[in-house]
Amino acid sequence: MSSTVRLSTDPFDPAEALRQFAAGVPQAGGIVSFLGQVREGGGVEALELRHYAPLTLPAMEALAARVRERWSLDGLLVIHRSGTMQPGEPIVLVAAAARHRRDAFAAADFAMDHLKSESWFWKREKVAGEWRWIEPRPQDIEDLARWA
Amino acid sequence: MSSTVRLSTDPFDPAEALRQFAAGVPQAGGIVSFLGQVREGGGVEALELRHYAPLTLPAMEALAARVRERWSLDGLLVIHRSGTMQPGEPIVLVAAAARHRRDAFAAADFAMDHLKSESWFWKREKVAGEWRWIEPRPQDIEDLARWA
Amino acid sequence: MALELVFLGRLEDLAGSSGRAVPFAPSLAAVIAALEPDLSAAVKEPRIRYAVNGTLVQGDVELREGDEVAFLPPVSGG
Amino acid sequence: MALELVFLGRLEDLAGSSGRAVPFAPSLAAVIAALEPDLSAAVKEPRIRYAVNGTLVQGDVELREGDEVAFLPPVSGG
Numbered sequence: 001m002s003s004t005v006r007l008s009t010d011p012f013d014p015a016e017a018l019r020q021f022a023a024g025v026p027q028a029g030g031i032v033s034f035l036g037q038v039r040e041g042g043g044v045e046a047l048e049l050r051h052y053a054p055l056t057l058p059a060m061e062a063l064a065a066r067v068r069e070r071w072s073l074d075g076l077l078v079i080h081r082s083g084t085m086q087p088g089e090p091i092v093l094v095a096a097a098a099r100h101r102r103d104a105f106a107a108a109d110f111a112m113d114h115l116k117s118e119s120w121f122w123k124r125e126k127v128a129g130e131w132r133w134i135e136p137r138p139q140d141i142e143d144l145a146r147w148a
Numbered sequence: 149m150s151s152t153v154r155l156s157t158d159p160f161d162p163a164e165a166l167r168q169f170a171a172g173v174p175q176a177g178g179i180v181s182f183l184g185q186v187r188e189g190g191g192v193e194a195l196e197l198r199h200y201a202p203l204t205l206p207a208m209e210a211l212a213a214r215v216r217e218r219w220s221l222d223g224l225l226v227i228h229r230s231g232t233m234q235p236g237e238p239i240v241l242v243a244a245a246a247r248h249r250r251d252a253f254a255a256a257d258f259a260m261d262h263l264k265s266e267s268w269f270w271k272r273e274k275v276a277g278e279w280r281w282i283e284p285r286p287q288d289i290e291d292l293a294r295w296a
Numbered sequence: 297m298a299l300e301l302v303f304l305g306r307l308e309d310l311a312g313s314s315g316r317a318v319p320f321a322p323s324l325a326a327v328i329a330a331l332e333p334d335l336s337a338a339v340k341e342p343r344i345r346y347a348v349n350g351t352l353v354q355g356d357v358e359l360r361e362g363d364e365v366a367f368l369p370p371v372s373g374g
Numbered sequence: 375m376a377l378e379l380v381f382l383g384r385l386e387d388l389a390g391s392s393g394r395a396v397p398f399a400p401s402l403a404a405v406i407a408a409l410e411p412d413l414s415a416a417v418k419e420p421r422i423r424y425a426v427n428g429t430l431v432q433g434d435v436e437l438r439e440g441d442e443v444a445f446l447p448p449v450s451g452g
Contacts (some may be wrong), residue, residue, distance in 0.1 A: 198304060198305065198308075198314075200302065200304055200347070200350075200366055200368065201350075202347065202349070202350025202351075202366075203347060203350060203352075203366075203368075263373070264373040265371075265373060266371065267371060267373065268368070268371055269371055269372065269373060270304050270305035270306075270369065270371060270372055271372040271373060272305075281305050281306040281309070281372070282372040283370070283372060284370045284371065284372050284373065285372075285373070288373055
């Protein structure tokens with residue numbers, strides 16, 4: 001079981017991260033990944049994620065442990081950016097490798113729903129030169145309820 | 149809407165394919181991908197997929213059209229190998245890019261279930277030097293029933 | 297050459313090759329009847345599907361000179 | 375320096391910085407009472423959570439010299 005959880009304050013290359021992850025799980029038949037990136041368009045000029053070091057990475061690691069416990073995986077990868085990002089830049093990459101496709105899909109989906117709604121990140125967006133903090137979205141709470 | 153459907157008789161590089169796909173959908177917030185690769189271990193020395201040219205690619209394109217119609221996507225990528233593959237080699241890559249995470253997950257999941265069970269590919273495996281044809285798996289039929 | 301036959305999946309092993317040319321026969325049923333007995337029986341199994349010139353057909357159909365007839369066992373996925 | 379306060383998310387804008395040192399106060403409630411009125415009101419909202427030295431706490435807690443107190447508004451995801 002290969003497991004990597006990373007909180008990155010610098011830009012990362014999701015394609016290269018996935019290549020390395022896939023190379024490390026040759027026994028897995030399938031790998032499901034989710035890549036979240038800063039959307040271009042819609043007027044957002046930049047996005048900033050702040051984290052609180054004593055909580056953020058430990059909680060990501062605890063989430064990864066729950067995912068590994070709930071599904072039978074060959075590997076799990078979680079990389080989350082913190083800091084200021086430009087449109088098009090990657091924010092988060094989750095990948096789950098499993099013998100069975102369904103496990104990989106469910107694990108990646110669960111990990112993303114929980115990262116989005118429960119992780120210790122605070123987000124602000126720069127629109128028309130002004131930074132504003134983003135409140136939690138009701139959709140994220142609904143997504144979470146699917147797993148109860 | 150970026151849409152690519154490819155039947156490849158040569159090995160392909162899934163990380164590079166994903167990088168190009170992601171670069172082409174900067175307006176999408178999320179990209180879900182599924183990578184299927186030939187499993188190492190279990191005694192399979194090689195895997196061969198045969199296709200029937202007049203049916204296989206047209207049916208993949210028809211499936212992609214159904215996926216694009218059913219979900220609101222910014223992009224869809226389907227690459228499927230045909231020919232002989234070694235353990236560790238990629239077989240199939242599906243990626244769906246969408247504004248909303250749920251759409252991307254569902255579209256990639258649906259596309260894989262239908263590729264696995266309905267696509268015009270015939271598979272054989274080489275075990276202990278002997279090739280044997282693989283019959284359809286009941287699991288694939290069950291997976292398909294989820295979407296009815 | 298009058299008709300081209302294509303055998304997919306395990307039918308290829310039974311036929312001994314992935315394709316062959318056969319003398320013209322006026323219908324799919326006539327083509328199947330002219331195959332060696334074990335192959336003929338195998339392609340008549342209910343799960344086998346047929347395509348003529350790349351188009352799936354149901355039941356018996358008439359054929360023309362030069363048609364390609366494909367015998368398609370259940371697919372086994374990617 | 376006696377206590378270190380950390381403000382996350384929109385509380386940072388209200389506090390004017392992401393952190394500050396304040397004189398020692400014996401409890402979380404005493405720290406909050408000593409903040410400027412608008413910030414004090416904001417950190418008392420029910421959805422604000424608190425951590426002392428990186429550990430979440432519930433309700434009022436006693437503090438010691440050098441403790442780090444973090445004020446955590448609802449998270450807004452990645």
